[in-house]
Amino acid sequence: MTSNGWIAKSGCARRRAVLRSRLIAVIETERLLLRDLELADLEALVRLWADDDVARFMDDFGPRSRDEVEAWVPEAISARHAEPNFRSWVIVSRGTGAVVGWISFGPSSRGVGDIDFAYIVDGDHRGLGYAAEALRASVQYCFNELGVTSFWGECHPDNAASAAAMLSAGLQFIGTVDGQDRYRVARS
Numbered sequence: 001m002t003s004n005g006w007i008a009k010s011g012c013a014r015r016r017a018v019l020r021s022r023l024i025a026v027i028e029t030e031r032l033l034l035r036d037l038e039l040a041d042l043e044a045l046v047r048l049w050a051d052d053d054v055a056r057f058m059d060d061f062g063p064r065s066r067d068e069v070e071a072w073v074p075e076a077i078s079a080r081h082a083e084p085n086f087r088s089w090v091i092v093s094r095g096t097g098a099v100v101g102w103i104s105f106g107p108s109s110r111g112v113g114d115i116d117f118a119y120i121v122d123g124d125h126r127g128l129g130y131a132a133e134a135l136r137a138s139v140q141y142c143f144n145e146l147g148v149t150s151f152w153g154e155c156h157p158d159n160a161a162s163a164a165a166m167l168s169a170g171l172q173f174i175g176t177v178d179g180q181d182r183y184r185v186a187r188s
Contacts, residue, residue, distance in 0.1 A: 027137045032130060033092040034103065034137055037076055041090050044099035045069050048120045076104065083107065085115065085146050091134050093125070100125040103134050105142065105151070112174075113150035113184050115142050126161065135169035143187045152184035 027034040037045075046069045076088040083106055091101035105117035117138060121131050142148045153171070155162035156179075163181060167173070171183035 027089075027141055028094070029133050029137050031094055032100075032133055032137070033094055034089040034134055035092060036080065037073065037088045037090055037102070039073060039077070041099055042070065042073055044090065044122075045073060045102060048099075048102055048122055051120070051123055053123065079106070085142075085148065087138075087141075089134075089138075091119075091121070091130060100130055101134065103138055105138060108152065112182060113152035113186075114148035115146075115151045117151065117153045119153075129165075129168070131162065131165035132168035135165060135171070139169060139171075139185055148187070150184060150186045152182060154180040154182045157181050 026036075046066050049069050050065075079086050080088065086104075086106035088104040089102070090099045091103055092098065093100050099122070101119060101121040103117065103119040105115050108114060108116040110116070117135070119131055119134060139151050142151050151171070152174075153166060154177075155166070157176065163173070163183070166183040169185075171185045174182050174184045176182065
């Protein structure tokens with residue numbers, strides 16, 4: 001653990017040093033960096049949240065317009081300081097440095113698990129396994145660093161790609177509630 005950050009795997013020393021100086025959490029996977037959301041990510045987040053598939057599958061969850069995203073980003077950034085188990089990360093391609101998605105998780109209020117999550121992968125980067133890779137890393141972070149015992153999420157029943165990503169990340173289908181398919185994994 002560094003004085004202001006956590007790095008799951010080592011990578012390029014120069015990039016790691018820059019990230020440590022700016023970020024609270026960095027998770028490195030084979031192809032991705034998961035790092036804390038920053039104000040500089042606004043344009044990428046506007047693009048992610050404005051996607052028609054996001055609106056269709058996430059219903060009323062999250063911001064949609066540019067104004068809503070501009071108001072939401074500072075709230076998401078400050079939430080990590082108010083709630084120790086809350087994270088809102090952008091998913092960055094290690095190969096290009098581009099923001100290819102977003103993942104967030106925090107304490108669940110619905111009694112299904114300790115932590116619930118949401119994520120979006122940019123339309124141009126779907127089908128590459130990024131969601132499953134980011135979810136696997138997030139689950140491990142929650143179990144190993146936050147000490148939680150269960151992690152869950154849900155998706156629209158017609159969102160086969162999201163269901164496949166959750167299954168690939170080790171979550172198991174536990175049922176359909178209020179029109180959403182639920183998936184959960186518990187620490188063994």
